[in-house]
Amino acid sequence: MTDRFVTRGFVGRREAGGTDTRGxxxxxxxxxRDFPVLSAGPTPHTPLDRWTFTLDGLVSGPxxxxxxxxxxxxxxxxxxxxxCVTKWTKLDSRWHGVAVDTLLESVxxxxxxxxxxxxxxxxxxxxxPIPDLLNGQAFVAWEYDGAPLAPEHGGPARLVVPHLYFWKxxxxxxxxxLVERDEPGFWESLGYHNRGDYWKEQRYSGD
Amino acid sequence: xxxxxxxVATVDxxxxxxxxxxxxxxxxxxxxxxxxxxxxxxxxxAEDGYxxxxxxxxxxxxxxxxxxxxxxxxxxxxxxxxxxxxxxxxGDRLELRGPVGGYFVWDGSMPDPLLLVAGGSGIVPLxxxxxxxxxxxxxxxxxxxxSSRTDDDVIYRAELDRLAADSGGLRVVHTLTRSQPxxxxxxxxxxxxxxxxxxxxxxxxxxxxxVCGPTPLVESVAQNLVDLGLPPSRVRTERxxxxxx
Numbered sequence: 001m002t003d004r005f006v007t008r009g010f011v012g013r014r015e016a017g018g019t020d021t022r023g024x025x026x027x028x029x030x031x032x033r034d035f036p037v038l039s040a041g042p043t044p045h046t047p048l049d050r051w052t053f054t055l056d057g058l059v060s061g062p063x064x065x066x067x068x069x070x071x072x073x074x075x076x077x078x079x080x081x082x083x084c085v086t087k088w089t090k091l092d093s094r095w096h097g098v099a100v101d102t103l104l105e106s107v108x109x110x111x112x113x114x115x116x117x118x119x120x121x122x123x124x125x126x127x128x129p130i131p132d133l134l135n136g137q138a139f140v141a142w143e144y145d146g147a148p149l150a151p152e153h154g155g156p157a158r159l160v161v162p163h164l165y166f167w168k169x170x171x172x173x174x175x176x177x178l179v180e181r182d183e184p185g186f187w188e189s190l191g192y193h194n195r196g197d198y199w200k201e202q203r204y205s206g207d
Numbered sequence: 208x209x210x211x212x213x214x215v216a217t218v219d220x221x222x223x224x225x226x227x228x229x230x231x232x233x234x235x236x237x238x239x240x241x242x243x244x245x246x247x248x249x250x251x252x253a254e255d256g257y258x259x260x261x262x263x264x265x266x267x268x269x270x271x272x273x274x275x276x277x278x279x280x281x282x283x284x285x286x287x288x289x290x291x292x293x294x295x296x297x298g299d300r301l302e303l304r305g306p307v308g309g310y311f312v313w314d315g316s317m318p319d320p321l322l323l324v325a326g327g328s329g330i331v332p333l334x335x336x337x338x339x340x341x342x343x344x345x346x347x348x349x350x351x352x353x354s355s356r357t358d359d360d361v362i363y364r365a366e367l368d369r370l371a372a373d374s375g376g377l378r379v380v381h382t383l384t385r386s387q388p389x390x391x392x393x394x395x396x397x398x399x400x401x402x403x404x405x406x407x408x409x410x411x412x413x414x415x416x417x418v419c420g421p422t423p424l425v426e427s428v429a430q431n432l433v434d435l436g437l438p439p440s441r442v443r444t445e446r447x448x449x450x451x452x
Contacts, residue, residue, distance in 0.1 A: 206211060
């Protein structure tokens with residue numbers, strides 16, 4: 001359709017770095033070495049002694065962890081590439097946290113549960129099909145690059161779903177609700193794609 | 208929802224705003240219209256098919272004639288902004304799609320008094336709001352607090368002066384953080400708690416606020432406004448990091 005369009009005079013700055021980055025930059029993205037911050041409102045600051053993480057909805061019984069309980073769960077490092085819908089991609093970002101699989105071992109999932117809604121301090125929500133959270137694909141992180149996760153990057157804890165655009169990786173996450181029907185979250189209700197697979201460049205509704 | 212398709216726009220005007228900032232007006236034949244605060248995506252394609260995309264806030268008020276303006280700050284070592292500044296000429300054709308974004312938006316349907324806080328080129332989406340409010344009846348009283356490094360870095364200076372003088376309920380408060388011209392009587396520091404308290408006055412909890420700028424400014428302004436009693440839900444933010452190239 002527009003495949004043959006050429007922008008007069010544009011050469012572009014090809015990403016340096018050679019073979020180790022080839023195949024790792026999704027369409028329309030560019031590499032950044034910074035860690036840009038994007039969020040829709042003020043950064044919440046929940047004291048750790050009042051912080052909990054909850055699994056609820058279609059589960060045998062809701063489970064809540066306090067901060068000491070949560071950070072004592074089996075955890076590990078995750079080194080992942082992340083891509084924001086605003087076009088930046090950051091390679092080899094290093095996080096520490098607990099896999100969502102590990103969290104789900106604490107509950108019996110109702111067979112009708114098919115989708116998840118991650119919810120956060122400040123009212124943010126984002127929706128995901130449950131399979132996008134399984135098999136080590138998603139984790140809740142409280143450390144970034146060896147240090148406690150900064151509030152502007154989602155601390156104390158952030159959901160990270162690195163294979164989808166980064167708005168799915170809810171900052172300040174406080175729980176995951178398991179539901180039967182898909183419910184669009186914050187950005188998904190405001191024109192952004194419902195699933196957000198960056199290899200398919202699913203940025204906006206209709207992509 | 209219908210897809211937001213790429214389309215070919217023609218550059219029909221380029222304007223120098225400051226030494227580092229230019230505005231580009233596009234003629235977009237199938238522009239579906241936008242709301243102030245939204246952005247568009249620009250896609251550049253090289254001969255060999257290599258592409259780069261960036262998002263830019265829309266600077267212009269909504270119009271029905273397909274005219275859309277963006278304002279681009281040159282980012283040192285950037286890929287797209289230097290191309291826009293150095294290569295693009297009137298008459299060139301560029302691919303874009305939009306509008307995008309539905310939260311950092313003020314279209315006149317929110318009746319509450321507005322506080323707009325801008326840092327540097329964070330003024331751009333707020334300018335779309337300022338321009339829009341100048342065209343509608345019964346626009347709420349609006350204060351724009353605008354932080355720039357120097358007098359020469361103030362974008363849209365003449366237009367802001369004119370709109371503020373129009374007695375249309377717009378107050379523009381500048382602060383110059385790095386250097387000030389002789390005789391400057393305005394603020395001369397980064398936006399802080401006291402400055403926001405002065406600007407907001409007693410009416411904090413009824414304001415609708417939009418803040419756009421670099422992350423440290425946005426973080427600090429949003430926190431200070433919450434400390435001044437604004438419900439967090441009344442503070443909408445948009446940020447750009449150092450990598451917005």
